Amino acid sequence: MTGSITEGQTFCGAVDVGGTKIASSLFTRDERMLHKNKVAIDRNGPEKSVIQIIDIIKNLEQHAHTENGKIGAVGIAIPGVVFHAEGLVWAPNIPGWDHFPLRSKLEIKVQLPMVLDSDRSAYVLGEQWCGAAKGKKDVVYLAVGTGIGAGILMDGRLCRGCADIAGAVGWFALNADFRDEYAAMGCFEAEAAGPSVAKRTVRLIKSGEASILEEMVEGRLDDITAEKVVQAAQKDDCVAQKALESTIQYLAMGIANIVSILNPEVVVLGGGLFQAGEILIEPVRKEFKKWAQPLAAQRVRLELSHLGEDAGLYGAGKLAWDTI
Amino acid sequence: MTGSITEGQTFCGAVDVGGTKIASSLFTRDERMLHKNKVAIDRNGPEKSVIQIIDIIKNLEQHAHTENGKIGAVGIAIPGVVFHAEGLVWAPNIPGWDHFPLRSKLEIKVQLPMVLDSDRSAYVLGEQWCGAAKGKKDVVYLAVGTGIGAGILMDGRLCRGCADIAGAVGWFALNADFRDEYAAMGCFEAEAAGPSVAKRTVRLIKSGEASILEEMVEGRLDDITAEKVVQAAQKDDCVAQKALESTIQYLAMGIANIVSILNPEVVVLGGGLFQAGEILIEPVRKEFKKWAQPLAAQRVRLELSHLGEDAGLYGAGKLAWDTI
Numbered sequence: 001m002t003g004s005i006t007e008g009q010t011f012c013g014a015v016d017v018g019g020t021k022i023a024s025s026l027f028t029r030d031e032r033m034l035h036k037n038k039v040a041i042d043r044n045g046p047e048k049s050v051i052q053i054i055d056i057i058k059n060l061e062q063h064a065h066t067e068n069g070k071i072g073a074v075g076i077a078i079p080g081v082v083f084h085a086e087g088l089v090w091a092p093n094i095p096g097w098d099h100f101p102l103r104s105k106l107e108i109k110v111q112l113p114m115v116l117d118s119d120r121s122a123y124v125l126g127e128q129w130c131g132a133a134k135g136k137k138d139v140v141y142l143a144v145g146t147g148i149g150a151g152i153l154m155d156g157r158l159c160r161g162c163a164d165i166a167g168a169v170g171w172f173a174l175n176a177d178f179r180d181e182y183a184a185m186g187c188f189e190a191e192a193a194g195p196s197v198a199k200r201t202v203r204l205i206k207s208g209e210a211s212i213l214e215e216m217v218e219g220r221l222d223d224i225t226a227e228k229v230v231q232a233a234q235k236d237d238c239v240a241q242k243a244l245e246s247t248i249q250y251l252a253m254g255i256a257n258i259v260s261i262l263n264p265e266v267v268v269l270g271g272g273l274f275q276a277g278e279i280l281i282e283p284v285r286k287e288f289k290k291w292a293q294p295l296a297a298q299r300v301r302l303e304l305s306h307l308g309e310d311a312g313l314y315g316a317g318k319l320a321w322d323t324i
Numbered sequence: 325m326t327g328s329i330t331e332g333q334t335f336c337g338a339v340d341v342g343g344t345k346i347a348s349s350l351f352t353r354d355e356r357m358l359h360k361n362k363v364a365i366d367r368n369g370p371e372k373s374v375i376q377i378i379d380i381i382k383n384l385e386q387h388a389h390t391e392n393g394k395i396g397a398v399g400i401a402i403p404g405v406v407f408h409a410e411g412l413v414w415a416p417n418i419p420g421w422d423h424f425p426l427r428s429k430l431e432i433k434v435q436l437p438m439v440l441d442s443d444r445s446a447y448v449l450g451e452q453w454c455g456a457a458k459g460k461k462d463v464v465y466l467a468v469g470t471g472i473g474a475g476i477l478m479d480g481r482l483c484r485g486c487a488d489i490a491g492a493v494g495w496f497a498l499n500a501d502f503r504d505e506y507a508a509m510g511c512f513e514a515e516a517a518g519p520s521v522a523k524r525t526v527r528l529i530k531s532g533e534a535s536i537l538e539e540m541v542e543g544r545l546d547d548i549t550a551e552k553v554v555q556a557a558q559k560d561d562c563v564a565q566k567a568l569e570s571t572i573q574y575l576a577m578g579i580a581n582i583v584s585i586l587n588p589e590v591v592v593l594g595g596g597l598f599q600a601g602e603i604l605i606e607p608v609r610k611e612f613k614k615w616a617q618p619l620a621a622q623r624v625r626l627e628l629s630h631l632g633e634d635a636g637l638y639g640a641g642k643l644a645w646d647t648i
Contacts, residue, residue, distance in 0.1 A: 174497060187615065
């Protein structure tokens with residue numbers, strides 16, 4: 001962590017490609033974010049999104065120039081998988097990014113060193129650089145939103161696995177009683193991701209249990225979201241609390257499995273569902289101890305993400321700095 | 325992988341401390357085992373076992389000398405945990421090895437470079453050096469015997485975790501319906517380790533189901549072991565097969581969790597239970613695909629250990645070679 005804006009004048013560019021938006025920024029080596037911009041992703045085919053990313057990088061270069069500096073490298077986080085050997089990306093939410101040669105497409109127009117990685121790798125790197133796991137070497141970032149995935153740092157190095165898909169913990173088997181939904185998304189994701197919280201609540205309401213959620217969505221049960229279930233639970237709604245109880249147990253089991261196999265120092269909890277904060281995290285902390293290897297459970301901290309939606313941006317910045 | 329007995333004349337010493345026996349050997353850099361010896365462990369207190377290990381190392385030195393060579397380093401595998409920063413070992417089956425300063429005790433009498441590690445780290449290193457995962461970088465060794473544990477290599481490096489206890493997969497939470505036994509040993513171990521196979525079978529027999537096992541143990545149900553259950557299953561005994569079915573499902577779930585989170589190229593299956601061979605492994609291979617992340621499941625090989633009881637010895641040898 002040496003250097004700053006006044007000495008050397010080198011910045012790193014960071015581009016965090018999300019499912020709907022692209023965020024970008026410049027970072028100094030001493031962790032300062034100089035610039036932040038956000039645009040909606042152009043969904044008219046893969047070439048359009050490439051042009052958009054190239055424009056974003058050109059803008060970052062100009063910005064670095066106005067700060068009397070230059071960009072040393074650019075980190076790019078992808079909402080999916082980066083196949084490093086092939087230079088291909090797969091991102092289910094971006095039209096046409098199915099084993100798409102993003103790296104070579106960008107290299108035609110961008111002369112800077114570039115490093116691409118998955119969003120979950122970026123999240124864990126970002127939190128380790130500047131967030132909830134600052135300076136730690138064995139860290140897992142668990143993202144629970146519409147899906148579930150993890151970024152893993154062991155002894156300070158990213159774990160990618162043999163096909164760049166390590167961290168697919170949404171597939172954790174946590175319930176011996178196999179249900180059909182597990183085949184499409186994995187057991188942990190089917191039982192604990194945001195949509196499952198909403199689904200479970202709707203099921204309880206349909207079975208006849210009364211809930212303030214019906215009023216909250218004016219009878220349109222399809223409008224129930226995990227966020228609304230959390231709100232209702234905070235207002236002591238029994239149905240919402242019951243639905244969350246089951247979610248809490250599965251989250252605790254999934255986190256316990258991560259802790260038992262990897263013995264991390266910190267598990268950072270991020271993604272939409274954990275925006276619920278204490279109502280979710282306190283009972284998860286308590287329940288997870290029941291399941292995890294006891295010494296590993298004692299040594300780990302479960303922390304909410306400090307960087308929130310900027311974790312990917314910080315991680316992209318760190319990816320870039322690590323290449324220089 | 326260069327050098328051999330004829331050039332350089334350097335060997336590595338390997339000591340594999342088990343719960344009941346200590347095996348030792350010399351290795352050339354090109355993977356040849358020159359010597360193998362095995363003695364019962366002296367159980368009269370920790371100092372006795374230290375003297376024994378020192379004697380074993382002296383014997384290895386003499387043997388190297390008679391081969392016109394010398395020992396470059398010694399690797400020692402421990403049936404428990406090695407706390408690297410403190411130089412302490414914990415091995416539940418060896419009297420007095422509870423945070424015992426084995427390294428410093430040995431260093432008083434042994435001038436050679438020594439490297440200590442857990443048996444599960446040694447197993448995975450051994451299989452990667454000379455066994456079922458030869459030359460692979462992302463490898464997990466899953467040991468299922470009286471207990472369950474894993475050794476993990478990611479990108480060619482051992483994963484130890486922040487407190488040297490990574491790989492405690494016996495604690496995997498696989499059944500949401502918590503049972504009291506889980507508190508002592510973890511859910512996966514309670515459901516799938518050797519003793520659980522025997523217990524489950526006894527439970528079925530006591531509930532009135534007829535089995536050839538009763539005859540095999542002459543009515544002494546306490547004498548039923550996992551090994552005998554496997555033998556009975558091979559003879560088409562329905563009770564034994566039913567008991568194994570449940571074991572197979574839990575093994576498949578545990579292996580699926582390893583594969584989903586780590587995306588390894590090979591999972592090596594070792595330990596007493598997997599000596600059952602095909603009757604266990606074929607159904608596990610089939611069932612695990614139901615649970616694991618599909619691409620990771622497609623990319624991984626599940627292989628029986630090639631080195632068997634020598635895996636720890638090979639691993640200790642490789643640990644030593646890696647320090648030179």
